[in-house]
Amino acid sequence: MTAKIQDLIEEERRAERKIQQAELQAIQLKKEAEEMAYSIMQENDAHMEEFLEHETASMNKEFQKKKKALERENEEKVAKLMEQADKKRLRVVRIVVETILGEGK
């Protein structure tokens, strides 16, 4: 009987050690998670500029397209206006001449 009680006491000690080991394992798991979290943040920082540069380049590409379209649109508009104005040039010259000769001040 005494031997059995002794075994039980031993078993209890083993159980305590197991629990301590589990607790240590838990601490280790948390530590590893924290290290990984830190490394995620570090990696994020390290690639941030590269990521932003890529995004900026992409936005810039779109903007250049928009800019060229705006410039082309304006050039066409000006060319059209000038063509129209050129057709009306003689009419306006005649109006100016007639106004000057035909009306007093």
Place this chain on the structure above:
Amino acid sequence: MSIENLRVSLQKSVELEIQNILQKAREEAERIMNEAKMKAERMKKAKLEDRIEEVKKKEENELATIRSNQRLKLLKAKDEILQEIFVEARKKLEEEAESAKPRYFRFLQESIVAGLTRLSGERFVIFTNERDMKSIEKALEGIETKATEMKKGNVALELSSRNLKTIGGALVCTQDQNRCYNDTIEARLEEYREIHASKAIEILFKEE
């Protein structure tokens, strides 16, 4: 309860506790990792938003400069065509004045009468270019009569022999030459440019 049963129960309870400790630890580890991932994502998003705003501002400034330059370019083009029109109009008016057509002669007389009606007094001097002097000389009496009627008072005119440098029209002054009314073609062109240029622009550039 037998000692054996106690031992089995103890083993089970320890196993359960260990499982519990490890489960909590795994959950905690997962939470830490997820939080880090989310924080990294938030940071990335915030930095990207800042960068987008910065780029948009730069783009807006650039677009505003482009639009402003385009407006300036259009204004210059409009001004150039207007200048050309005035050069052409001046050339036509010069041709008209040299052609001695009745229309020009009528204009010449009307420009003198217009000057006379705008100036107060009775005695006036008329200045024209050498070419127009002869035409005015012949019509001077008629102009005097017309001006007398219009001003409802006596009008005496003198034609100056001094050659006025003008392509046409006349400069009318009071006898003492203190007050003058410039109705030369150049003066009328200048006045047209100041007052009616916008009208000319409107006709030229009205979209059809």
